[in-house]
Amino acid sequence: MKHKEDYYKLRSEIIKAMSHPSRLFIIEEISKGEKCVCELTDMIGADISTISKHLSVLKKAGIVTDRKEGTTVFYRLRVECIMDFMNCIDNVMKSNAKTSSNAARCCK
Amino acid sequence: MKHKEDYYKLRSEIIKAMSHPSRLFIIEEISKGEKCVCELTDMIGADISTISKHLSVLKKAGIVTDRKEGTTVFYRLRVECIMDFMNCIDNVMKSNAKTSSNAARCCK
DNA sequence: TTCATATTTGGCAAAATAGCCAAATAGCAC
């Protein structure tokens, strides 16, 4: 590691921001078009403060950005490649499904 | 969410497995060619049990797979697209660097 | 100004994660 330590730290912070079911849902939803906090809250069904905090995690990581219209805040993706990213994750999942041993261990 | 809940949970488990600096380092290293636990341990400089646990997290998620040769265990990537994935993360980082406000908030 | 709505922030308790040490396991040589 050594000199590259910070680099891996930064990378991992961005990835960590995506590693939550609700935040993945948010990423997928806003990839289709910007959504406000209340819309996402309705869809996910958690407390609005929880959703707001998830959004701030994504924003801090640079994954989403926001836009205010009156009292409503709309969020949208900031970097497009994020969705290709998800295709790769799905490849891992498909691969896990094929390998029953991994599927059993990982996808319980 | 509702019916797709499990899907996001599975995805997030795979992504979470990658969201650690040492595990990212491991992924990058073994993408160049398989490495044994002891080699990775030397490179990272943590306890060998810590590295072993990181590897088991990656294995459980289906990101890496292993091969035993005598007492030595070699790990390698299981799905190739993982490295393209990292290019996207780097795009987010570049984007963060450009936007000073985000850079300040995210990359302290 | 007050009121109402949308969102964020602070604080807390519960749950999950990380990393170390020690002990267990596996494989090979003798």
Next chain:
DNA sequence: GTGCTATTTGGCTATTTTGCCAAATATGAA
């Protein structure tokens, strides 16, 4: 069998993350 090396597992504490509630903030309408 014993001894040696490589790796994994168990257990423990410290740290981080999560999600709720309550309070604060922001904006617009009356």
